[in-house]
Amino acid sequence: xxxxxxxxxPGPATLPVEVLKQASKDVVNFKETGIGLIxxxxxxxxxxxxxxxxxxxxxxxxxxxxxxxVLFLQGGASxxxxxxxxxxxxxxxxxxYLNTGTWSKKAIKEAKLFGDVEVAYSSEEKTFNRVPTxxxxxxxxxxxxxYFVSNNTIYGTQFPVFPETDKVLISDMSSDILSRQIDVSKxxxxxxxxxxxxxxxxxxxxxxxxxxxxxAPENTPTMLTYKTHADKGSMFNTPPCFAIYGVGEVLxxxxxxxxxxxxxxxNIEKANILYDCIDSGEYYRGHAEKDSRSxxxxxxxxxxxxxxxxxxxxxxxxxxxxxxxxxSIGGCRAxxxxxxxxxxxxKLVSFMKEFEAANKA
Amino acid sequence: xxxxxxxxxPGPATLPVEVLKQASKDVVNFKETGIGLIxxxxxxxxxxxxxxxxxxxxxxxxxxxxxxxVLFLQGGASxxxxxxxxxxxxxxxxxxYLNTGTWSKKAIKEAKLFGDVEVAYSSEEKTFNRVPTxxxxxxxxxxxxxYFVSNNTIYGTQFPVFPETDKVLISDMSSDILSRQIDVSKxxxxxxxxxxxxxxxxxxxxxxxxxxxxxAPENTPTMLTYKTHADKGSMFNTPPCFAIYGVGEVLxxxxxxxxxxxxxxxNIEKANILYDCIDSGEYYRGHAEKDSRSxxxxxxxxxxxxxxxxxxxxxxxxxxxxxxxxxSIGGCRAxxxxxxxxxxxxKLVSFMKEFEAANKA
Numbered sequence: 001x002x003x004x005x006x007x008x009x010p011g012p013a014t015l016p017v018e019v020l021k022q023a024s025k026d027v028v029n030f031k032e033t034g035i036g037l038i039x040x041x042x043x044x045x046x047x048x049x050x051x052x053x054x055x056x057x058x059x060x061x062x063x064x065x066x067x068x069x070v071l072f073l074q075g076g077a078s079x080x081x082x083x084x085x086x087x088x089x090x091x092x093x094x095x096x097y098l099n100t101g102t103w104s105k106k107a108i109k110e111a112k113l114f115g116d117v118e119v120a121y122s123s124e125e126k127t128f129n130r131v132p133t134x135x136x137x138x139x140x141x142x143x144x145x146x147y148f149v150s151n152n153t154i155y156g157t158q159f160p161v162f163p164e165t166d167k168v169l170i171s172d173m174s175s176d177i178l179s180r181q182i183d184v185s186k187x188x189x190x191x192x193x194x195x196x197x198x199x200x201x202x203x204x205x206x207x208x209x210x211x212x213x214x215x216a217p218e219n220t221p222t223m224l225t226y227k228t229h230a231d232k233g234s235m236f237n238t239p240p241c242f243a244i245y246g247v248g249e250v251l252x253x254x255x256x257x258x259x260x261x262x263x264x265x266x267n268i269e270k271a272n273i274l275y276d277c278i279d280s281g282e283y284y285r286g287h288a289e290k291d292s293r294s295x296x297x298x299x300x301x302x303x304x305x306x307x308x309x310x311x312x313x314x315x316x317x318x319x320x321x322x323x324x325x326x327x328s329i330g331g332c333r334a335x336x337x338x339x340x341x342x343x344x345x346x347k348l349v350s351f352m353k354e355f356e357a358a359n360k361a
Numbered sequence: 362x363x364x365x366x367x368x369x370x371p372g373p374a375t376l377p378v379e380v381l382k383q384a385s386k387d388v389v390n391f392k393e394t395g396i397g398l399i400x401x402x403x404x405x406x407x408x409x410x411x412x413x414x415x416x417x418x419x420x421x422x423x424x425x426x427x428x429x430x431v432l433f434l435q436g437g438a439s440x441x442x443x444x445x446x447x448x449x450x451x452x453x454x455x456x457x458y459l460n461t462g463t464w465s466k467k468a469i470k471e472a473k474l475f476g477d478v479e480v481a482y483s484s485e486e487k488t489f490n491r492v493p494t495x496x497x498x499x500x501x502x503x504x505x506x507x508y509f510v511s512n513n514t515i516y517g518t519q520f521p522v523f524p525e526t527d528k529v530l531i532s533d534m535s536s537d538i539l540s541r542q543i544d545v546s547k548x549x550x551x552x553x554x555x556x557x558x559x560x561x562x563x564x565x566x567x568x569x570x571x572x573x574x575x576x577a578p579e580n581t582p583t584m585l586t587y588k589t590h591a592d593k594g595s596m597f598n599t600p601p602c603f604a605i606y607g608v609g610e611v612l613x614x615x616x617x618x619x620x621x622x623x624x625x626x627x628n629i630e631k632a633n634i635l636y637d638c639i640d641s642g643e644y645y646r647g648h649a650e651k652d653s654r655s656x657x658x659x660x661x662x663x664x665x666x667x668x669x670x671x672x673x674x675x676x677x678x679x680x681x682x683x684x685x686x687x688x689s690i691g692g693c694r695a696x697x698x699x700x701x702x703x704x705x706x707x708k709l710v711s712f713m714k715e716f717e718a719a720n721k722a
Contacts, residue, residue: 003395004390004395004396005394005395005396007396007400007401009400009401009402009405010402011402011599012399012400012401012402012403012599012602013400014396014400015397015399015400020388020389020397020399020400021389023388023389023399024385024386024388024389025385027381027384027385027388028381028382028384028385029365033366034364034365034366034680035365035366035368035375035682036376036381038373038376038381038384038561038562038607039368039370039373039374039375039376039381039561040368040370040373041370041371041372041373041683042373042562044370044683074435074436074437074440074563074601075435075436075440075584076435076584076598076599077598078583078584078597078598079435079436079584081582081583081584082582082583082584082585086582106583109583110582110583110584113580113581113582193599195599200399200400200602200603201399201403201599201600201601201602201603202435202563202564202601202602202603202604203563219474220474221442221443221447221471221474222439222442222443222467222470222471223436223437223439223440223442223443223471224443236439237437237438237439238372238373238437238554238556238562239562240435240562240563240601240604241373241561241562241563242561242562242563242603242604243563243601243603246399319395321396322402322405
């Protein structure tokens with residue numbers, strides 16, 4: 001086995017080595033049953049225990065109240081973009097969206113198919129380099145819900161505090177779920193694709209308050225109503241077994257690290273190491289405004305596009321992978337989710353200093 | 362490691378051991394990249410090659426014509442139940458369905474949300490113990506498509522020959538894709554969840570003729586139109602990477618076995634070993650009528666429900682797992698998909714003979 005590289009990919013993203021090693025065993029022969037995890041009936045008592053364990057760990061780690069369901073769905077966070085308005089809107093109903101990046105834009109597009117959409121804030125003109133404070137938008141009285149993206153992977157912004165509203169609050173937390181403490185009871189729906197902070201790609205976690213389960217119009221397809229999946233414990237049809245298993249293993253690891261509170265402290269520490277480097281001079285420029293900075297995705301630029309290309313190539317050579325920024329803003333991006341080790345961040349910062357010294361603009 | 366058991370599960374189902382072993386390595390460190398397969402960006406050149414390889418092998422093995430797209434989607438075959446009528450029907454449009462079991466019934470229910478549904482044949486009164494011949498139904502002239510389930514997992518029936526029609530022919534082949542040679546050019550859409558004959562759960566393969574990609578009404582959510590996924594090579598959003606990888610590995614294995622033609626011969630041989638045992642006396646009774654019998658799922662009964670319970674318990678003790686029939690018809694079921702070894706079928710037949718001798722009715 002070659003040395004493990006530091007994988008700054010925005011998602012699917014680096015996973016804890018002990019999770020990978022456990023998966024390696026379980027795939028072939030799950031708990032000495034003589035059957036591999038990936039060929040095991042989802043109705044078997046062994047797999048049912050895997051799914052139940054993943055749910056109960058998530059409930060414990062996020063302190064999810066009893067009046068919320070946890071669903072393991074397919075279709076990615078992108079499918080929630082339409083499922084939410086399909087279930088909660090309808091002719092004449094309104095929803096409010098905060099437009100802070102590519103993923104909120106996509107969600108807004110889908111919501112417009114199902115009701116009136118009010119975009120109460122947008123930072124699009126400023127290349128999505130910030131998120132709003134509470135006094136920068138208002139939510140219409142007749143809005144069914146307020147929707148926002150907690151962390152914007154591409155632009156490296158993150159809501160430092162969440163919107164306060166008396167409406168149903170809905171958040172796409174795909175890129176920062178489990179990275180910081182939150183009060184679930186403030187939300188109507190929280191959803192997240194697993195492949196950044198929770199596990200392998202292929203499953204989306206939806207945490208939904210029970211009163212929102214059964215609001216879909218009658219003609220909604222069975223698979224697209226939340227109630228279908230809630231009633232069957234996410235086993236209405238064959239679930240994405242391996243991805244659910246992977247989430248459970250990541251949650252076990254997370255608990256061993258001290259849970260979300262401990263993780264939040266580590267994440268702040270890791271991000272600060274990088275931001276300190278960026279702020280120490282003029283060579284590197286962070287994309288996000290300081291009070292909107294993400295602790296998960298650090299997007300930054302070098303003096304020229306040529307230097308950025310050289311930077312990424314040389315970084316890759318020394319085992320710092322996946323640093324290329326998203327095509328929509330270019331530059332560089334370091335995604336340092338929960339499972340990304342501090343040593344990798346320190347190695348990146350050392351490299352940044354060396355690169356700057358060797359490549360003055 | 363305990364001895365490997367023979368896993369007769371209807372799905373997720375047994376996979377080739379060499380696929381499990383390869384997955385065990387790749388999960389931790391894919392091709393010595395220092396990154397595990399399940400933490401690798403779906404946009405990386407390594408994973409793009411994995412997905413392209415899976416598609417090209419499927420095209421080769423099934424001889425899929427160039428005017429068909431191969432899509433790797435999420436949501437299970439159950440999501441195709443609504444996606445097909447959502448894309449192809451609309452107010453005033455009609456579709457014809459053959460009702461041969463639980464899965465066609467579910468598909469019919471969803472189709473009714475989007476158009477007029479004509480059920481041209483149903484074996485429901487006979488507990489779905491058979492499939493129709495061509496002269497047992499007619500397809501309305503104004504039908505957009507004819508829909509049927511190629512193999513009925515629960516009832517153990519299978520179309521020995523496919524319906525002939527000048528309409529668009531659509532088939533749910535979840536439980537027999539790649540198990541026998543078919544002429545893809547006769548079909549408009551073929552779809553199949555991976556977890557029976559193709560790989561782990563979490564991905565659904567849709568083979569769709571290009572003229573059907575862009576028929577969805579304008580207000581269809583982006584994720585639910587076939588064109589979205591076809592245009593982006595199934596990478597519009599993060600795909601279920603591990604499941605796609607698993608399909609690719611199973612297809613490699615299948616090619617080494619001699620491809621679909623060789624597999625069909627083996628499948629007939631395996632099924633005949635079991636049916637010969639069932640037909641050799643009165644003790645075991647097959648559920649399906651003889652000319653509708655499936656080579657994938659063999660559903661059968663013993664003289665009493667008590668004997669069935671005893672049979673399943675004793676079988677499990679000697680490493681013959683997953684033989685319990687579906688709750689809707691009870692009894693026993695042996696699912697013997699492509700990857701199920703002939704030795705397992707022989708062991709089951711030996712056990713059936715011993716059990717009969719020891720437990721006369």
